[in-house]
Amino acid sequence: MRQYALRRMLYLPLIIAVVSCLTFFTLRLPVSRDPVAYHSTQSTTVEQQEAIRKEFGLDKPVLQQFVTWLGEVARGDLGKTFRSNQPVWPEVQRRLPITFEILALALTFSTLIGVTFGVLSAVKQNSLIDYCARFFAVFGQSIPEFFLLVLLIVLPSIWWNYSPPVGGHVSIFEDPWENLRLYVPPAVVLGLGGAAAMMRLTRSTMLEVLRQDYVRTARAKGIAGHRVVLAHALRNSLIPIVTLLGSQVTVLFFGSVIFELIFSINGIGQFFFVSVTTLDFPVIQFLVLYSAIVVVVLHLLVDLSYAVIDPRVRYN
């Protein structure tokens, strides 16, 4: 297993190389948009434009730019943002915990709800709870999360003349109660879509596992019902659940951007969004690269967890 993990880690630099190439050259194709044009107004002279181009480092040939950028990144220098001339890493670093908390809360919630109701609805197949859970699962997968977030701030304002607080970030270490009050309701809403997908998957996997012989044997031996379901059946349904969990993190990136924009939270999502609309190349390049690394490591962790869940799994 260690060997497998090491071999997979060898792919990481390769994927990072491919991703950084794709990102860098997509932004600089002849048909791509020009940040200099974005930063100049009608009164900007050609000389001023050239000065801006030089300041951004976009005046050199693309290949030379690429090599320079690679060298800087390898030495830990991520460059400065175009729009405020600030170093990229501190800007990203101070926003990371905010987005991380949103993702963690939403993921925790969606997994708890999804797995709980998936198991319940598989154990009590065709009961009222099963029908309700399936009904909500179909809806949960169809309603866009931004609509749910919009409803979350619009509905209370109609019903109780109260608007949930929008904007402002309180660190969880300074005032945990206030922090959770701000973040939990939107994170719950954000997790609903994931919960629906998780519920459907858990239900179908559990139904399959519960039909197997060893479950009947376990019951025949007189093991308590809840133990059969949780320790025997659920344990063997975990592999697809963990796989889905891994892919849900990337799906939540989207939700997190929308969440941060609606609630004016200054996290990575909002930062990324603003950088895209203002053509802030250094930030875009770094964030694409960063999320690619996160995704690749996540996939690796998911693959490695299979052996922990099911000792029969062997890596070759």
Add this chain to the structure above:
Amino acid sequence: MAARSPVATTGYDWTFRRRPQRRVRRLGRLAAEHPLGVFGLVVLMGFVILGVLGPYIAPYDPRELRAGQPFAGPSLDHPFGTNNLGQDVFSRVIAGARISLVIASAAVFFGAGLGALLGMAAGYYGRWVDYLLQRSSEAFSAFPALVLYFLLIAAFGQSPKTIVFAIGISALFSGNRVLRGATMIEARSTYVEAARAMGCSETRIFLRHVVINVLPLTVVLMSGALGAAILAESALAFLGLGVEPGTPSWGIDMSGQNLSFARLGNWHIVVFPGIAISLVVLAANLFGDALRDIWDPRLRK
């Protein structure tokens, strides 16, 4: 297959008369078994009709200022009320169907269609086609959908074309993955071996046996991708990255200024476009689920 006789020279083709009836009965049975799928299809067709005939159905021009008093609540004249400019929300929701459906279906059709073709080629011919596609698919899997959309929008600007391209690419790789697997299974099946033993050419086996048998899966794939494409399109429009501001689009009409007006009590401005998106995605998902139940033998119980 046996119904079509190779020597149908008697002038009166019985098979021709019988087959439509049998097909209609079979369709009826399928419909009865999948009421939710039928509901999805009907709603989806309803939205398609709205998209095509929108301008003739809508009571007002969606861009007409002061079609009514600004911020009027839902009434008989304006079923969904009016927005801050006095534009009729009902007419805007109807007009939004066209943009949403055109962008989403263009992305799904080109993306998933091309992906399916490539997947079939990779699954059947293997070798370098397969190798190339698998490696690019792996590189692509490192991009979460959002990151890909953002990168392409930064590079190529905020236009419907970019959105179609971006959503299409993600559909392309999922189409490629699904069809590659299915084609590989078909290509190794006994009947293909039999056809080869009978001396069919590779092209004939590919087109007449393999493609025909995985084609339904392409339709299943496309209908499943449609809901996701509509969701992605409306979310990007909500972020202001899709069509131009001011265009009647469900995502745009729920965002920015309209959202602040909604917080002040004009809920109808944002709630109705949201319901429209949810309904059309729900319909597409239900229809896609039903198609998958019918056509994907691996999931058949």
